[in-house]
Amino acid sequence: MHHKKTENIWIQIGGELPALEEISKFVRRDHCGAVNLFEGVTRNHDSGKSVTLLSYDSYDEMALSQCEVILNRAMKEYPLGAAAIFHKTGEVPVGEVSMIVAVSTPHRKESTQAVLAIIEQIKQDVPIWKKEFFDDEGEAVWKGGEISSD
Amino acid sequence: MHHKKTENIWIQIGGELPALEEISKFVRRDHCGAVNLFEGVTRNHDSGKSVTLLSYDSYDEMALSQCEVILNRAMKEYPLGAAAIFHKTGEVPVGEVSMIVAVSTPHRKESTQAVLAIIEQIKQDVPIWKKEFFDDEGEAVWKGGEISSD
Amino acid sequence: MDRAVKAELKTIEAELRWFSQLAEKRGVRSETITLPSGITGAELISQLAKEFDELNRMKKHVRLAVNQSYVEPFTVIHDGDEVAFITPVSGG
Amino acid sequence: MDRAVKAELKTIEAELRWFSQLAEKRGVRSETITLPSGITGAELISQLAKEFDELNRMKKHVRLAVNQSYVEPFTVIHDGDEVAFITPVSGG
Numbered sequence: 001m002h003h004k005k006t007e008n009i010w011i012q013i014g015g016e017l018p019a020l021e022e023i024s025k026f027v028r029r030d031h032c033g034a035v036n037l038f039e040g041v042t043r044n045h046d047s048g049k050s051v052t053l054l055s056y057d058s059y060d061e062m063a064l065s066q067c068e069v070i071l072n073r074a075m076k077e078y079p080l081g082a083a084a085i086f087h088k089t090g091e092v093p094v095g096e097v098s099m100i101v102a103v104s105t106p107h108r109k110e111s112t113q114a115v116l117a118i119i120e121q122i123k124q125d126v127p128i129w130k131k132e133f134f135d136d137e138g139e140a141v142w143k144g145g146e147i148s149s150d
Numbered sequence: 151m152h153h154k155k156t157e158n159i160w161i162q163i164g165g166e167l168p169a170l171e172e173i174s175k176f177v178r179r180d181h182c183g184a185v186n187l188f189e190g191v192t193r194n195h196d197s198g199k200s201v202t203l204l205s206y207d208s209y210d211e212m213a214l215s216q217c218e219v220i221l222n223r224a225m226k227e228y229p230l231g232a233a234a235i236f237h238k239t240g241e242v243p244v245g246e247v248s249m250i251v252a253v254s255t256p257h258r259k260e261s262t263q264a265v266l267a268i269i270e271q272i273k274q275d276v277p278i279w280k281k282e283f284f285d286d287e288g289e290a291v292w293k294g295g296e297i298s299s300d
Numbered sequence: 301m302d303r304a305v306k307a308e309l310k311t312i313e314a315e316l317r318w319f320s321q322l323a324e325k326r327g328v329r330s331e332t333i334t335l336p337s338g339i340t341g342a343e344l345i346s347q348l349a350k351e352f353d354e355l356n357r358m359k360k361h362v363r364l365a366v367n368q369s370y371v372e373p374f375t376v377i378h379d380g381d382e383v384a385f386i387t388p389v390s391g392g
Numbered sequence: 393m394d395r396a397v398k399a400e401l402k403t404i405e406a407e408l409r410w411f412s413q414l415a416e417k418r419g420v421r422s423e424t425i426t427l428p429s430g431i432t433g434a435e436l437i438s439q440l441a442k443e444f445d446e447l448n449r450m451k452k453h454v455r456l457a458v459n460q461s462y463v464e465p466f467t468v469i470h471d472g473d474e475v476a477f478i479t480p481v482s483g484g
Contacts, residue, residue, distance in 0.1 A: 128484075145412060275389065
Protein backbone atom coordinates (compact mmCIF):
# COMPACT_ATOMS: atom_id res chain seq x y z
CA MET A 1 0.00 0.00 0.00
CA HIS A 2 1.33 3.42 -1.00
CA HIS A 3 -0.09 6.53 0.54
CA LYS A 4 0.48 10.20 1.09
CA LYS A 5 -1.31 12.56 3.44
CA THR A 6 -0.64 16.27 3.68
CA GLU A 7 -2.78 19.04 5.10
CA ASN A 8 -5.02 19.24 2.03
CA ILE A 9 -4.36 16.07 0.07
CA TRP A 10 -4.82 12.41 0.90
CA ILE A 11 -3.96 9.65 -1.56
CA GLN A 12 -3.84 5.89 -1.16
CA ILE A 13 -3.06 3.24 -3.78
CA GLY A 14 -3.79 -0.34 -2.70
CA GLY A 15 -4.79 -1.52 0.77
CA GLU A 16 -8.24 -1.21 2.29
CA LEU A 17 -10.31 1.89 1.54
CA PRO A 18 -10.74 4.23 4.52
CA ALA A 19 -14.27 4.72 5.87
CA LEU A 20 -16.29 7.39 4.06
CA GLU A 21 -16.85 9.24 7.36
CA GLU A 22 -13.12 9.54 7.84
CA ILE A 23 -12.65 10.81 4.28
CA SER A 24 -15.48 13.31 4.68
CA LYS A 25 -13.97 14.63 7.91
CA PHE A 26 -10.56 14.96 6.23
CA VAL A 27 -11.82 17.04 3.30
CA ARG A 28 -14.30 19.21 5.23
CA ARG A 29 -13.33 22.83 5.75
CA ASP A 30 -15.22 25.58 7.54
CA HIS A 31 -15.46 27.75 4.43
CA CYS A 32 -16.73 24.86 2.29
CA GLY A 33 -20.48 24.22 2.13
CA ALA A 34 -20.15 21.20 -0.14
CA VAL A 35 -18.50 17.81 0.19
CA ASN A 36 -18.74 15.47 -2.76
CA LEU A 37 -17.74 11.82 -2.46
CA PHE A 38 -17.66 9.65 -5.55
CA GLU A 39 -17.35 5.90 -5.42
CA GLY A 40 -16.44 3.84 -8.46
CA VAL A 41 -18.10 0.45 -8.11
CA THR A 42 -17.51 -2.75 -10.08
CA ARG A 43 -20.46 -2.99 -12.44
CA ASN A 44 -21.94 -6.29 -13.61
CA HIS A 45 -21.71 -5.32 -17.28
CA ASP A 46 -19.42 -3.56 -19.73
CA SER A 47 -19.89 -3.08 -23.47
CA GLY A 48 -22.76 -5.59 -23.46
CA LYS A 49 -20.85 -8.35 -21.63
CA SER A 50 -21.55 -9.72 -18.16
CA VAL A 51 -18.71 -8.89 -15.79
CA THR A 52 -18.14 -10.96 -12.64
CA LEU A 53 -14.91 -9.50 -11.31
CA LEU A 54 -12.32 -6.82 -11.95
CA SER A 55 -8.68 -7.18 -11.09
CA TYR A 56 -6.53 -4.05 -10.92
CA ASP A 57 -2.83 -3.98 -11.62
CA SER A 58 -0.97 -0.87 -10.59
CA TYR A 59 2.39 0.83 -10.79
CA ASP A 60 1.88 1.89 -7.20
CA GLU A 61 4.66 4.44 -6.73
CA MET A 62 3.89 6.23 -9.98
CA ALA A 63 0.12 5.98 -9.48
CA LEU A 64 0.64 7.78 -6.19
CA SER A 65 2.78 10.54 -7.72
CA GLN A 66 0.39 10.96 -10.68
CA CYS A 67 -2.56 11.30 -8.29
CA GLU A 68 -0.58 13.96 -6.46
CA VAL A 69 0.02 15.83 -9.74
CA ILE A 70 -3.70 15.60 -10.52
CA LEU A 71 -4.81 16.85 -7.11
CA ASN A 72 -2.30 19.69 -7.04
CA ARG A 73 -3.52 20.78 -10.46
CA ALA A 74 -7.15 20.47 -9.35
CA MET A 75 -6.39 22.63 -6.30
CA LYS A 76 -5.33 25.38 -8.71
CA GLU A 77 -8.23 25.00 -11.11
CA TYR A 78 -11.05 24.60 -8.58
CA PRO A 79 -11.63 26.27 -5.22
CA LEU A 80 -10.97 23.04 -3.32
CA GLY A 81 -10.71 23.04 0.46
CA ALA A 82 -9.12 19.61 0.31
CA ALA A 83 -9.17 16.57 -1.96
CA ALA A 84 -8.55 12.84 -1.80
CA ILE A 85 -8.13 9.82 -4.07
CA PHE A 86 -8.22 6.18 -2.96
CA HIS A 87 -7.80 3.29 -5.37
CA LYS A 88 -7.86 -0.40 -4.58
CA THR A 89 -5.62 -2.85 -6.38
CA GLY A 90 -6.14 -6.56 -6.92
CA GLU A 91 -9.57 -8.13 -7.13
CA VAL A 92 -12.76 -6.08 -6.77
CA PRO A 93 -15.96 -8.14 -7.18
CA VAL A 94 -19.23 -6.77 -8.57
CA GLY A 95 -20.90 -4.30 -6.20
CA GLU A 96 -17.70 -3.40 -4.38
CA VAL A 97 -15.89 -0.08 -4.45
CA SER A 98 -12.63 0.20 -6.40
CA MET A 99 -12.07 3.95 -6.15
CA ILE A 100 -13.13 6.94 -4.06
CA VAL A 101 -12.63 10.57 -5.03
CA ALA A 102 -13.62 13.25 -2.52
CA VAL A 103 -13.44 17.03 -2.43
CA SER A 104 -14.79 19.99 -0.49
CA THR A 105 -15.66 23.33 -2.11
CA PRO A 106 -17.52 26.48 -1.05
CA HIS A 107 -20.48 25.73 -3.38
CA ARG A 108 -22.08 22.57 -4.68
CA LYS A 109 -21.65 22.80 -8.45
CA GLU A 110 -17.89 23.19 -8.35
CA SER A 111 -17.69 20.14 -6.08
CA THR A 112 -19.16 17.83 -8.72
CA GLN A 113 -17.21 19.53 -11.52
CA ALA A 114 -13.95 19.01 -9.65
CA VAL A 115 -14.75 15.37 -8.88
CA LEU A 116 -15.55 14.63 -12.53
CA ALA A 117 -12.39 16.43 -13.72
CA ILE A 118 -10.24 14.48 -11.25
CA ILE A 119 -11.75 11.14 -12.35
CA GLU A 120 -11.23 12.09 -16.01
CA GLN A 121 -7.55 12.66 -15.34
CA ILE A 122 -7.19 9.48 -13.29
CA LYS A 123 -8.58 7.52 -16.23
CA GLN A 124 -6.11 9.23 -18.54
CA ASP A 125 -2.84 9.33 -16.61
CA VAL A 126 -2.75 7.15 -13.52
CA PRO A 127 -0.94 3.84 -14.21
CA ILE A 128 -3.63 1.49 -13.00
CA TRP A 129 -5.08 -1.18 -15.27
CA LYS A 130 -8.24 -3.17 -15.00
CA LYS A 131 -8.70 -6.75 -16.14
CA GLU A 132 -12.28 -7.77 -16.76
CA PHE A 133 -13.52 -11.29 -16.01
CA PHE A 134 -16.73 -12.36 -17.77
CA ASP A 135 -19.36 -14.87 -16.78
CA ASP A 136 -19.39 -16.60 -20.17
CA GLU A 137 -16.00 -18.08 -19.29
CA GLY A 138 -14.48 -16.18 -22.20
CA GLU A 139 -10.92 -15.02 -21.67
CA ALA A 140 -10.34 -12.21 -19.22
CA VAL A 141 -9.30 -9.01 -20.94
CA TRP A 142 -7.12 -6.05 -19.97
CA LYS A 143 -9.37 -3.06 -20.59
CA GLY A 144 -7.76 -0.78 -23.18
CA GLY A 145 -5.28 -3.49 -24.16
CA GLU A 146 -7.27 -4.77 -27.15
CA ILE A 147 -5.82 -2.06 -29.35
CA SER A 148 -4.28 -3.51 -32.49
CA SER A 149 -1.00 -2.29 -33.89
CA ASP A 150 -2.69 -1.13 -37.10
CA MET B 151 -37.93 12.26 12.98
CA HIS B 152 -39.87 11.38 9.84
CA HIS B 153 -38.55 8.76 7.48
CA LYS B 154 -39.47 6.50 4.62
CA LYS B 155 -37.56 3.58 3.19
CA THR B 156 -38.63 1.56 0.19
CA GLU B 157 -36.61 -0.71 -2.06
CA ASN B 158 -35.11 2.19 -4.05
CA ILE B 159 -35.75 5.29 -1.98
CA TRP B 160 -34.66 6.32 1.49
CA ILE B 161 -35.64 9.65 3.03
CA GLN B 162 -35.20 11.04 6.52
CA ILE B 163 -36.16 14.45 7.89
CA GLY B 164 -34.78 15.25 11.33
CA GLY B 165 -32.94 12.88 13.64
CA GLU B 166 -29.32 11.83 13.33
CA LEU B 167 -27.85 11.32 9.86
CA PRO B 168 -27.13 7.67 9.02
CA ALA B 169 -23.48 6.70 8.43
CA LEU B 170 -22.24 7.32 4.88
CA GLU B 171 -21.26 3.63 4.57
CA GLU B 172 -24.82 2.61 5.29
CA ILE B 173 -26.16 5.08 2.74
CA SER B 174 -23.65 3.93 0.12
CA LYS B 175 -24.63 0.30 0.69
CA PHE B 176 -28.31 1.18 0.38
CA VAL B 177 -27.96 2.96 -2.98
CA ARG B 178 -25.42 0.58 -4.55
CA ARG B 179 -26.73 -1.67 -7.32
CA ASP B 180 -24.86 -4.29 -9.35
CA HIS B 181 -25.56 -2.53 -12.64
CA CYS B 182 -24.39 0.85 -11.30
CA GLY B 183 -20.72 1.76 -11.60
CA ALA B 184 -21.12 5.10 -9.86
CA VAL B 185 -22.23 6.18 -6.40
CA ASN B 186 -22.31 9.88 -5.67
CA LEU B 187 -22.75 11.18 -2.14
CA PHE B 188 -23.19 14.88 -1.55
CA GLU B 189 -22.99 16.47 1.87
CA GLY B 190 -24.24 19.97 2.55
CA VAL B 191 -22.13 21.44 5.32
CA THR B 192 -22.70 24.59 7.40
CA ARG B 193 -20.29 27.14 5.99
CA ASN B 194 -18.68 29.89 8.05
CA HIS B 195 -19.79 32.63 5.67
CA ASP B 196 -22.74 33.68 3.54
CA SER B 197 -23.11 36.80 1.42
CA GLY B 198 -20.01 38.28 3.03
CA LYS B 199 -21.12 37.73 6.63
CA SER B 200 -19.56 35.41 9.19
CA VAL B 201 -21.92 32.58 10.08
CA THR B 202 -21.57 30.71 13.38
CA LEU B 203 -24.60 28.45 13.35
CA LEU B 204 -27.58 27.45 11.26
CA SER B 205 -30.89 26.39 12.69
CA TYR B 206 -33.34 24.54 10.47
CA ASP B 207 -37.09 24.65 10.88
CA SER B 208 -39.08 22.06 8.98
CA TYR B 209 -42.60 21.03 8.09
CA ASP B 210 -41.49 17.45 8.61
CA GLU B 211 -44.42 15.51 7.16
CA MET B 212 -44.57 17.63 4.03
CA ALA B 213 -40.78 17.78 3.67
CA LEU B 214 -40.84 13.99 3.62
CA SER B 215 -43.57 13.79 1.00
CA GLN B 216 -41.94 16.49 -1.16
CA CYS B 217 -38.62 14.61 -1.05
CA GLU B 218 -40.51 11.52 -2.16
CA VAL B 219 -42.00 13.45 -5.10
CA ILE B 220 -38.52 14.72 -6.01
CA LEU B 221 -36.89 11.28 -5.85
CA ASN B 222 -39.69 9.61 -7.80
CA ARG B 223 -39.34 12.25 -10.50
CA ALA B 224 -35.56 11.87 -10.50
CA MET B 225 -35.95 8.09 -10.91
CA LYS B 226 -37.83 8.81 -14.13
CA GLU B 227 -35.45 11.46 -15.46
CA TYR B 228 -32.14 9.78 -14.59
CA PRO B 229 -31.08 6.13 -14.71
CA LEU B 230 -30.91 5.86 -10.93
CA GLY B 231 -30.40 2.53 -9.24
CA ALA B 232 -31.52 4.05 -5.95
CA ALA B 233 -31.56 7.46 -4.30
CA ALA B 234 -31.65 8.96 -0.83
CA ILE B 235 -32.15 12.29 0.93
CA PHE B 236 -31.37 13.03 4.58
CA HIS B 237 -31.90 16.42 6.17
CA LYS B 238 -31.21 17.44 9.72
CA THR B 239 -33.44 19.88 11.57
CA GLY B 240 -32.59 22.13 14.47
CA GLU B 241 -29.08 23.47 15.04
CA VAL B 242 -26.18 22.61 12.75
CA PRO B 243 -22.90 24.33 13.71
CA VAL B 244 -20.19 25.34 11.22
CA GLY B 245 -18.40 22.32 9.74
CA GLU B 246 -21.25 19.90 10.41
CA VAL B 247 -23.44 18.19 7.84
CA SER B 248 -27.04 19.36 7.41
CA MET B 249 -28.00 17.33 4.35
CA ILE B 250 -26.92 14.26 2.43
CA VAL B 251 -28.09 13.35 -1.08
CA ALA B 252 -26.94 10.03 -2.54
CA VAL B 253 -27.57 8.18 -5.80
CA SER B 254 -26.24 5.30 -7.83
CA THR B 255 -26.16 5.28 -11.64
CA PRO B 256 -24.53 3.13 -14.33
CA HIS B 257 -22.05 5.88 -15.30
CA ARG B 258 -20.37 8.69 -13.43
CA LYS B 259 -21.60 11.84 -15.18
CA GLU B 260 -25.28 11.10 -14.68
CA SER B 261 -24.61 10.48 -10.98
CA THR B 262 -23.45 14.05 -10.41
CA GLN B 263 -26.13 15.48 -12.70
CA ALA B 264 -28.84 13.66 -10.75
CA VAL B 265 -27.44 14.78 -7.40
CA LEU B 266 -27.33 18.43 -8.49
CA ALA B 267 -30.86 18.24 -9.93
CA ILE B 268 -32.19 16.70 -6.70
CA ILE B 269 -30.53 19.40 -4.57
CA GLU B 270 -31.90 22.10 -6.88
CA GLN B 271 -35.41 20.79 -6.30
CA ILE B 272 -34.93 20.42 -2.57
CA LYS B 273 -33.95 24.08 -2.41
CA GLN B 274 -37.03 25.00 -4.39
CA ASP B 275 -39.82 22.86 -2.96
CA VAL B 276 -38.99 21.14 0.31
CA PRO B 277 -40.46 23.06 3.28
CA ILE B 278 -37.30 23.42 5.31
CA TRP B 279 -36.03 26.83 6.39
CA LYS B 280 -32.64 27.92 7.58
CA LYS B 281 -31.97 30.63 10.13
CA GLU B 282 -28.50 32.11 10.02
CA PHE B 283 -26.69 33.23 13.17
CA PHE B 284 -23.81 35.66 12.69
CA ASP B 285 -20.71 36.28 14.78
CA ASP B 286 -21.16 40.05 14.85
CA GLU B 287 -24.07 39.53 17.24
CA GLY B 288 -26.39 41.01 14.65
CA GLU B 289 -29.88 39.59 14.58
CA ALA B 290 -30.31 36.05 13.27
CA VAL B 291 -32.09 35.96 9.93
CA TRP B 292 -34.39 33.48 8.21
CA LYS B 293 -32.73 32.92 4.84
CA GLY B 294 -35.13 33.91 2.06
CA GLY B 295 -37.35 35.71 4.54
CA GLU B 296 -35.86 39.15 3.95
CA ILE B 297 -38.07 39.66 0.92
CA SER B 298 -40.00 42.90 1.15
CA SER B 299 -43.62 43.16 0.16
CA ASP B 300 -42.82 45.66 -2.60
CA MET C 301 -85.23 32.41 3.34
CA ASP C 302 -84.28 30.60 6.57
CA ARG C 303 -82.42 28.01 4.54
CA ALA C 304 -80.43 30.65 2.64
CA VAL C 305 -79.36 32.32 5.86
CA LYS C 306 -78.31 28.98 7.31
CA ALA C 307 -76.26 28.21 4.17
CA GLU C 308 -74.43 31.51 4.42
CA LEU C 309 -73.52 30.87 8.02
CA LYS C 310 -72.18 27.41 7.37
CA THR C 311 -68.60 27.15 8.64
CA ILE C 312 -65.66 24.79 8.55
CA GLU C 313 -62.70 24.23 10.82
CA ALA C 314 -59.16 24.11 9.51
CA GLU C 315 -55.80 23.65 11.16
CA LEU C 316 -53.27 26.33 10.32
CA ARG C 317 -49.53 25.46 10.41
CA TRP C 318 -46.88 28.14 10.77
CA PHE C 319 -43.14 27.79 10.23
CA SER C 320 -39.90 29.79 10.30
CA GLN C 321 -40.45 33.55 10.54
CA LEU C 322 -44.25 33.24 10.38
CA ALA C 323 -44.23 30.86 13.38
CA GLU C 324 -41.93 33.19 15.30
CA LYS C 325 -44.13 36.25 14.69
CA ARG C 326 -47.37 34.34 15.14
CA GLY C 327 -46.15 32.90 18.44
CA VAL C 328 -47.70 29.51 17.69
CA ARG C 329 -46.87 26.72 15.24
CA SER C 330 -50.43 25.52 14.80
CA GLU C 331 -53.94 26.73 15.57
CA THR C 332 -57.47 25.73 14.74
CA ILE C 333 -59.55 28.34 12.96
CA THR C 334 -63.21 28.56 12.06
CA LEU C 335 -63.77 29.75 8.50
CA PRO C 336 -66.74 30.42 6.24
CA SER C 337 -67.52 27.42 4.08
CA GLY C 338 -66.22 27.78 0.52
CA ILE C 339 -63.30 30.04 1.36
CA THR C 340 -60.33 29.74 -1.01
CA GLY C 341 -56.66 29.74 -0.10
CA ALA C 342 -56.16 33.23 -1.54
CA GLU C 343 -59.11 34.55 0.45
CA LEU C 344 -57.76 32.95 3.62
CA ILE C 345 -54.37 34.59 3.14
CA SER C 346 -56.02 38.00 2.48
CA GLN C 347 -58.17 37.68 5.56
CA LEU C 348 -55.32 36.62 7.87
CA ALA C 349 -52.96 39.24 6.42
CA LYS C 350 -55.28 41.98 7.74
CA GLU C 351 -54.34 41.19 11.31
CA PHE C 352 -50.96 39.46 10.82
CA ASP C 353 -48.31 41.92 9.60
CA GLU C 354 -45.60 39.36 8.84
CA LEU C 355 -47.98 37.39 6.61
CA ASN C 356 -49.01 40.64 4.96
CA ARG C 357 -45.37 41.49 4.29
CA MET C 358 -44.63 38.04 2.85
CA LYS C 359 -47.98 37.25 1.21
CA LYS C 360 -46.78 37.62 -2.38
CA HIS C 361 -44.10 35.04 -1.66
CA VAL C 362 -46.16 32.57 0.34
CA ARG C 363 -47.16 29.30 -1.24
CA LEU C 364 -50.11 27.49 0.21
CA ALA C 365 -50.06 23.81 1.11
CA VAL C 366 -53.22 21.91 1.93
CA ASN C 367 -52.84 18.54 3.57
CA GLN C 368 -49.09 18.65 2.83
CA SER C 369 -49.30 19.34 -0.88
CA TYR C 370 -48.82 22.63 -2.66
CA VAL C 371 -52.12 23.98 -4.05
CA GLU C 372 -53.21 26.83 -6.28
CA PRO C 373 -54.56 30.00 -4.62
CA PHE C 374 -58.13 29.34 -5.85
CA THR C 375 -58.27 25.99 -4.08
CA VAL C 376 -61.24 25.76 -1.70
CA ILE C 377 -60.41 24.90 1.92
CA HIS C 378 -62.50 22.07 3.34
CA ASP C 379 -63.47 21.12 6.85
CA GLY C 380 -60.59 19.36 8.58
CA ASP C 381 -57.93 20.54 6.15
CA GLU C 382 -54.40 21.23 7.32
CA VAL C 383 -53.34 24.53 5.78
CA ALA C 384 -49.69 25.63 5.79
CA PHE C 385 -48.15 28.93 4.71
CA ILE C 386 -44.85 28.22 2.99
CA THR C 387 -42.50 31.19 2.83
CA PRO C 388 -39.54 30.77 0.43
CA VAL C 389 -37.76 27.63 1.53
CA SER C 390 -34.02 27.44 2.18
CA GLY C 391 -33.09 23.88 3.00
CA GLY C 392 -29.91 22.16 1.89
CA MET D 393 41.63 5.08 -31.34
CA ASP D 394 41.46 2.96 -28.21
CA ARG D 395 39.60 5.74 -26.45
CA ALA D 396 36.94 5.99 -29.22
CA VAL D 397 36.28 2.25 -29.08
CA LYS D 398 35.93 2.42 -25.33
CA ALA D 399 33.39 5.25 -25.64
CA GLU D 400 31.27 3.28 -28.09
CA LEU D 401 31.16 0.30 -25.77
CA LYS D 402 30.14 2.31 -22.77
CA THR D 403 26.94 0.89 -21.29
CA ILE D 404 24.36 1.68 -18.66
CA GLU D 405 22.05 -0.44 -16.57
CA ALA D 406 18.35 0.31 -16.30
CA GLU D 407 15.49 -1.36 -14.49
CA LEU D 408 12.52 -2.19 -16.69
CA ARG D 409 9.03 -2.35 -15.12
CA TRP D 410 6.20 -4.24 -16.77
CA PHE D 411 2.50 -4.09 -15.93
CA SER D 412 -0.87 -5.49 -16.97
CA GLN D 413 -0.74 -7.36 -20.28
CA LEU D 414 2.94 -6.60 -20.87
CA ALA D 415 3.84 -8.12 -17.48
CA GLU D 416 1.71 -11.17 -18.23
CA LYS D 417 3.32 -11.78 -21.62
CA ARG D 418 6.82 -10.88 -20.43
CA GLY D 419 6.51 -13.27 -17.49
CA VAL D 420 8.26 -10.84 -15.14
CA ARG D 421 7.30 -7.51 -13.58
CA SER D 422 10.80 -6.09 -13.45
CA GLU D 423 14.20 -6.89 -14.89
CA THR D 424 17.60 -5.24 -15.12
CA ILE D 425 18.92 -4.61 -18.60
CA THR D 426 22.27 -3.46 -19.94
CA LEU D 427 21.89 -0.79 -22.63
CA PRO D 428 24.23 1.25 -24.80
CA SER D 429 24.93 4.63 -23.27
CA GLY D 430 22.88 7.43 -24.84
CA ILE D 431 19.93 5.27 -25.89
CA THR D 432 16.59 7.10 -26.05
CA GLY D 433 13.23 5.84 -24.90
CA ALA D 434 12.01 5.41 -28.47
CA GLU D 435 15.13 3.44 -29.39
CA LEU D 436 14.67 1.22 -26.32
CA ILE D 437 11.08 0.44 -27.30
CA SER D 438 12.11 -0.34 -30.90
CA GLN D 439 14.88 -2.62 -29.73
CA LEU D 440 12.73 -4.52 -27.21
CA ALA D 441 9.82 -4.76 -29.66
CA LYS D 442 12.00 -6.88 -31.97
CA GLU D 443 11.92 -9.77 -29.55
CA PHE D 444 8.76 -8.99 -27.54
CA ASP D 445 5.62 -9.40 -29.67
CA GLU D 446 3.15 -7.89 -27.20
CA LEU D 447 5.24 -4.73 -26.91
CA ASN D 448 5.51 -4.65 -30.70
CA ARG D 449 1.72 -4.93 -30.98
CA MET D 450 1.13 -2.16 -28.42
CA LYS D 451 4.14 0.08 -29.13
CA LYS D 452 2.18 2.90 -30.77
CA HIS D 453 0.04 3.13 -27.63
CA VAL D 454 2.77 2.77 -25.04
CA ARG D 455 3.81 5.79 -23.04
CA LEU D 456 7.22 5.74 -21.42
CA ALA D 457 7.80 6.64 -17.81
CA VAL D 458 11.28 7.23 -16.43
CA ASN D 459 11.67 7.29 -12.66
CA GLN D 460 7.87 7.41 -12.32
CA SER D 461 7.20 10.38 -14.58
CA TYR D 462 5.96 10.35 -18.14
CA VAL D 463 8.72 11.36 -20.59
CA GLU D 464 8.94 12.14 -24.30
CA PRO D 465 10.22 9.40 -26.65
CA PHE D 466 13.48 11.24 -27.35
CA THR D 467 14.43 11.26 -23.66
CA VAL D 468 17.83 9.67 -23.02
CA ILE D 469 17.90 6.78 -20.55
CA HIS D 470 20.55 7.10 -17.87
CA ASP D 471 22.34 4.59 -15.71
CA GLY D 472 20.14 3.51 -12.81
CA ASP D 473 16.89 4.76 -14.38
CA GLU D 474 13.63 2.95 -13.75
CA VAL D 475 11.87 2.65 -17.10
CA ALA D 476 8.20 1.66 -17.31
CA PHE D 477 6.08 0.88 -20.34
CA ILE D 478 2.61 2.29 -19.78
CA THR D 479 -0.09 0.76 -21.97
CA PRO D 480 -3.41 2.67 -22.04
CA VAL D 481 -4.51 2.93 -18.42
CA SER D 482 -7.98 1.96 -17.20
CA GLY D 483 -8.27 2.77 -13.52
CA GLY D 484 -11.36 4.13 -11.85
